[in-house]
Amino acid sequence: METFIQQIVNGLVMGSMYALIALGYTMVYGILSLINFAHGEVVMIGAMVTITCINLVSSIAPGLPGSLVFTAGLLMAIPITMVLGFSIERIAYRPLRKAPRLTPLITAIGVSITLQQVAMLIWGRSPRSFPAIFGEDAPHKLFNLDVSITNIQITIIVLAILLMAGLLIMVEKTKLGRAMRATSQNPEVAGLMGVNINTIISMTFVLGSALGAVAGALYAANYSRADAYIGFMIGLKAFTAAVLGGIGNLAGAVLGGIALGLIESVGAGYIGPLTNGFLGSHYQDIFAFAVLILVLVFRPSGLLGERVAERA
């Protein structure tokens, strides 16, 4: 029972990060019908830049409390990642707006490889460790059981919930959100209502990248390190989460992310006993991609997606 609860906790932590990243995939898909495969690398860059910024902050102002250093580093990394997301759309995707849909998809893969290489040039191939700014992050005991959760993990869950709620409120309640929804339903008519489509598309990339940067920073903090390769797998997982929830659907991305985190984590907790020790918990990726295959076969529109894609 305690293993189960522990895996639920771990799953929620992973799931929160998947959800933040999946939002980036699903927002872009909702507006451009494009799978932005470079988004995973944006997350990776977000993680690497955060580490660099945190090192910078602690060298300029040593002795600051860890949470303050982390916040400062993150607040520096977010705008940098936003500019990156903006530039990717502007340089790589906008010229292909009217091209067949396969073209920008291939381009996205190209952007992804390019970003990975650039990251290797900047930060090298070996992992960068996340600065030990939090001191000893001793795990707390949950409900007096043998279930532990660290401060960073609590931060991840809380921050993810706040950001996701903020995004959903913004999309439902504000003028920008309304313009985004209108653009995703019918870009041509939205343009006729005075919505500048290019601005909305840029904003979508910028917001998605900001969430990605936060997810990347949290990921690096949680695993105490990051390298140029992390974007690929975490990107694929988050994409799976977006598909699971119903790609193009914001609430779906959140639900899909959390669900995927839980499935993966609980699966990893029990795969050993279930296969009699033949497969260990490092096979947890099996679950994510088994989920992807099952969703694509049985419910391609995802949990919350509409059954038929509607396009005017």
Added chain:
Amino acid sequence: MTEPLLEIQGIHKRFGGLHALNDVSLSIKRGEIYGLIGPNGAGKTTLFNVLTGLYQPDEGKFTFNGKDLFRQKPHVVVGSGIARTFQNIRLFANMTAKENVMVGRHVRSGAGVFGAVFRPPAAKREEAAIHARAQELLDYVGIAARHNELARNLSYGDQRRLEIARALATDPTLLALDEPAAGMNPKETDDLKKLMEKIRKDGVTILLIEHDVKLMMGLCDRIAVLDYGKKIAEGVPEVVKNDPRVIEAYLGVAPE
């Protein structure tokens, strides 16, 4: 004679080998209801698309309210005061009636990303004003009670009205209506006619495409006739109705 509100000269639009608009010129005066008729495929909707920035014309001149709008983007055109509805209804189907109209206010409101994220008092006031104006417009076209309904769940006639309300939300000087009476019964058509007269009385010039000849004759101050991308006649309804070229375009040539 006042200066025309909208003036186009020698507009050409080609799609590959198809010459969809061939040297079309027309001018619309402030405050009139200007009709555009012609057989199917004559280029009426193409002309609408050119006038609203959806299509870029190949040649010609296009001035509106003293401003050059030749090859401008849709959001610029709508900002200058031209709004439209569509022949095949194109609402934001998964947004409520009110939200549809609120999107129409986009061009007349300021706060952007900053306002959306930090919600300063100014942005909140603007949002409240957008809400109020949207409700007002729904009331104006007569569907106020259905403001919370998703657009796709509205009846056909109400969807047509909603499209008009959404177009009016952009504060247009010229409202371009593409077959607003299509598929309506006589009662609905009559209501629509009254609505258009009310809109004109409130100072909006109307450009109208319609097949319902009786409606057009009773409503329009002037009518232009397009056939195969060319303007073949223009004038007051009675004259246009009896123009031999118009009769020929619609019915073919009478045998000698």
